[in-house]
Amino acid sequence: MQISDVAKAANLPVKTVRYYADIGLVKPAGRTSSGYRSYDETGLGKLIFVRRAREFGFSIDECRELLGLYEDKNRSSADVKKLALIRLGMIEEKQRELQALHDELSRVVHACAGDNRPNCPILDHFR
Amino acid sequence: MQISDVAKAANLPVKTVRYYADIGLVKPAGRTSSGYRSYDETGLGKLIFVRRAREFGFSIDECRELLGLYEDKNRSSADVKKLALIRLGMIEEKQRELQALHDELSRVVHACAGDNRPNCPILDHFR
DNA sequence: ATAAAGGTTCTAGTTAGTGGAAGGTCAAGG
DNA sequence: CCTTGACCTTCCACTAACTAGAACCTTTAT
Numbered sequence: 123m124q125i126s127d128v129a130k131a132a133n134l135p136v137k138t139v140r141y142y143a144d145i146g147l148v149k150p151a152g153r154t155s156s157g158y159r160s161y162d163e164t165g166l167g168k169l170i171f172v173r174r175a176r177e178f179g180f181s182i183d184e185c186r187e188l189l190g191l192y193e194d195k196n197r198s199s200a201d202v203k204k205l206a207l208i209r210l211g212m213i214e215e216k217q218r219e220l221q222a223l224h225d226e227l228s229r230v231v232h233a234c235a236g237d238n239r240p241n242c243p244i245l246d247h248f249r
Numbered sequence: 250m251q252i253s254d255v256a257k258a259a260n261l262p263v264k265t266v267r268y269y270a271d272i273g274l275v276k277p278a279g280r281t282s283s284g285y286r287s288y289d290e291t292g293l294g295k296l297i298f299v300r301r302a303r304e305f306g307f308s309i310d311e312c313r314e315l316l317g318l319y320e321d322k323n324r325s326s327a328d329v330k331k332l333a334l335i336r337l338g339m340i341e342e343k344q345r346e347l348q349a350l351h352d353e354l355s356r357v358v359h360a361c362a363g364d365n366r367p368n369c370p371i372l373d374h375f376r
Numbered sequence: 377a378t379a380a381a382g383g384t385t386c387t388a389g390t391t392a393g394t395g396g397a398a399g400g401t402c403a404a405g406g
Numbered sequence: 407c408c409t410t411g412a413c414c415t416t417c418c419a420c421t422a423a424c425t426a427g428a429a430c431c432t433t434t435a436t
Contacts, residue, residue, distance in 0.1 A: 124382085124383075125382090125383075126382070126383085135424090135425085136383095137424075137425060137426085138423085138424065138425090140384090141423075141424060141425090145423090154383095154432095156383080156384090156431080156432055156433085157383080157384060157385095157431085157432090158382090158383055158384080158432080158433095159383085159384090176423095177350075178350060178353075178354055179350065181422080181423090182422075182423070199361050202361065203358060203361045206354060206357070206358045206361070207358060209354065210351070210354050210355060210358060213347060213350060213351050213354065214351065216347060217344070217347050217348070217351065220340060220343060220344050220347065221344070223304075223305060223306065223340060224337070224340050224341065224344065226305075227305055227333060227336065227337050227340065228337060230333070231330060231333045231334060231337060234326055234329065234330045234333070251413080251414075252413095252414075253412095253413075253414085262393085262394080263414095264393070264394060264395085265392085265393065265394090267415095268392075268393060268394090272392095281401095281414095283400075283401055283402085283414080283415090284400085284401090284414080284415060284416095285401080285413090285414055285415080286414085286415090303392090308391080308392090309391080309392065309393095
């Protein structure tokens with residue numbers, strides 16, 4: 123498979139796949155005689171794996187770590203769970219922050235008449 | 250006031266205040282003979298305003314727009330409310346995404362034994 | 377033969393700053 | 407008067423995770 127094929131199959135932009143190859147995250151199986159990257163099923167699997175992990179908010183470095191576990195036959199599921207739990211905690215923290223933000227912004231928005239008068243509680247709130 | 254004074258008063262790092270001056274977001278009132286930036290109460294007010302707006306997730310460009318409204322005596326509160334409502338919608342969208350993410354990750358984490366066996370539902374899930 | 381649609385590398389830009397180096401300025405203390 | 411330390415200045419490089427574009431090469435089809 124050449125780059126556009128795996129990109130399509132993994133639902134990633136070609137540029138991103140090339141980027142992942144550049145940073146050594148998911149390298150192509152080889153190159154054609156003319157220098158084209160060529161990918162096999164394993165590479166495709168990793169790309170899909172990385173896309174999913176990224177959607178879960180794992181950073182590139184965490185993906186690298188997860189890929190290591192994914193490849194390592196001796197990995198324990200405890201290692202993976204540890205990473206996932208940290209990530210889950212971060213998501214929950216983010217949710218709390220977002221909720222506080224939402225409540226406050228919502229409050230000031232509803233206090234604002236939204237008319238043509240220059241008086242505005244939203245701006246006053248920021249002051 | 251010199252830069253460290255406003256930085257402290259606005260609760261922003263000195264570097265950030267300098268950066269805001271560089272990009273023309275909040276410029277100092279003037280410079281001393283030796284080239285030090287000097288700020289007045291207006292500048293401090295704007296810095297505080299920007300910090301708060303940033304905490305609400307407004308981008309630098311949006312802050313620029315808000316500052317314009319904040320300075321414009323003819324601004325209508327409708328303009329401000331429009332910006333704030335867009336932002337509120339984005340926060341709500343982010344909340345929904347985060348919730349979906351949380352549910353899915355939480356589900357796979359709880360399906361994982363977290364022991365020393367190489368079998369791991371989390372990694373399987375990414376596959 | 378040539379044109380379109382792929383591929384390649386490289387550079388530079390994005391966001392919103394942060395870190396550090398090299399050097400100028402200011403007030404206090406010896 | 408000199409030095410020390412805490413300020414200040416500019417400038418350059420770096421961060422995360424790509425994305426855009428330029429210049430150029432290869433493959434395939436007409």
